[in-house]
Amino acid sequence: MTKGALSGIRVLDLSRILAGPWGAQMLADLGAEVIKVERPGKGDDSRQFGPPFLKDRDGNDTRESTFFISANRGKKSITCDIATPDGQALIRSLAAKCDVLLENYKVGDLKRYGLDYASLNLVNPRLVYCSITGFGQTGPYSPRPGYDSIFQAMGGLMSITGNGDDMPGGGPMKTGPSLADILCGQYAVSAIVAALYHRDAGGEQGGEGQYIDLSLLDSMIAATSHYASQYLVSGEVPVRRGTEGNGGMPSRMFRCADRDIMIVAGNNEQYARLCQVLKHPELATDPRFSEIALRVRNRRALGDVFEPLIVQWQSDELLLALDAAGVPAGPINNLEQVFADPHVQARGMCVEVAHPLSNDAVRMVANPVKMSGTPIESYTRPPMLGEHTEGVLRDLLDMSGAEIDALRARKVI
Missing domain, CATH: 3.40.50.10540 (Crotonobetainyl-coa:carnitine coa-transferase; domain 1)
Known part of the structure; x- marks a missing residue:
């Protein structure tokens, strides 16, 4: 050994x-x-x-x-x-x-x-x-x-x-x-x-x-890492955003027809592929959402647009489609599900x-x-x-x- x-x-x-x-x-x-x-x-x-x-x-x-x-x-x-x-x-x-x-x-x-x-x-x-x-x-x-x-x-x-x-x-x-x-x-x-x-x-x-x-x-x-940096560099006090991330958008929990999942489109390419999977490619060039900074500023409007699109999907079907498209996403597992996951095993x-x-x-x-x-x-x-x-x-x-x-x-x- x-x-x-x-x-x-x-x-x-x-x-x-x-x-x-x-x-x-x-x-x-x-x-x-x-x-x-x-x-x-x-x-x-x-x-x-x-x-x-x-x-x-x-x-x-x-x-x-x-x-x-x-x-x-x-x-x-x-x-x-x-x-x-x-x-x-x-x-x-x-x-x-x-x-x-x-x-x-x-x-x-x-x-x-x-x-x-x-x-x-x-x-x-x-x-x-x-x-x-x-x-x-x-x-x-x-x-x-x-x-x-x-x-x-x-x-x-x-x-x-x-x-x-x-x-x-x-x-x-x-x-x-x-x-x-x-x-x-x-x-x-x-x-x-x-x-x-x-x-x-x-x-x-x-x-x-x-x-x-x-x-x-x-x-x-x-x-607190980049949250502390946000305050120290800009003087802006970070706020709570639930499951939303602090970088590329959308980065948050979404409700599917059967359960909640996490989706993170960390850059413009991933965002465009997400729009394709959801069968709304026009959202990739929507003037409110076409760049990361715009999606961060308009995060609430972004959620309002994407929530009704995602809730129509079964989670397993959407997760498979997002994986095939190279869009990071995953289920919200409890610990029983974590240790039953074949990758974790x-x-x-x-x-x-x-x-x-x-x-x-x-x-x-x-x-x-x-x-x-x-x-x-x-x-x-x-x-x-x-x-x-x-x-x-x-x-x-x-x-x-x-x-x-x-x-x-x-x-x-």
Whole structure:
């Protein structure tokens, strides 16, 4: 089996819930050894984020929530009470043998325990230390706690998501998935990999780790992308447009006779082909719609013209015709339909792993990255709470059985 791209990299994951665990899972998928540190008895808060939970062999709920399963595969789980001196000493010993530490405690929390970057840098100068917080390490909001929906609101995403105030159901809307967390986790991965490259590439400043300060709010703002650019360059505040895109038109949901679909005519050529499919080629040269800028300005009139044409079609027939004409379009799938799609299946976007608590394999979303030289060839299930504590302490820290038993007796692990 091919080794992963990050084989040989060891990560100490002190993060909880989603942003940090998501980033650490990506590192694990890419071949890093990830040791997840959890609270004795309770573990990561997300273990309780259910139902639904994984069912055991008798059909009863286990302690393995589907939320936890989504962000923690490929890791080892150890338990450690970092509020105790012995627990703090344990984390310092582990950090000395790791390349990366990932944490998402509130600003200043880990400094109380001597587990902040300045303290651990003395133990391991090569350590790449990534802190994920809601608002960052600086600024007036830095002490505040927060969750994904707060950052979607404050970062502008909700202001540009949902129908406009003049439409039915209009108003700001949160996206379904926790995008602030997920995007911040992805930013963490790229920053960590860059810091590892800098550390190992040599040169005047190479050879040492560094500190990474990541904020969910910053990440959410950055991810507004061309919407933010629209405001920063033009001074125009973007508005909500429901399913409409922000580029070529039409780019929105349309109702067919049987269901809704998405159509995007991203340039003039695709728009002309759409008009041909709908048997109204004259619309390609209509003075209101003949250029992209005109279609953007007249988007409401464009919708009024195309809606009655499209609603006459059965969705499958129209999608086939648009595909043949090279016009981007697709059905609006629920997740059952997503994973039943033959293309999604051909791309291997669902993977299965055995789990000791269940008769059935656990199905998980595959990592979308396809690498030719270091492919992601296999997945391991998310760990049960503290499953690897004894093995990690024994193998990595050379602790004896008696030493491990003593820690357990003192409820450190």
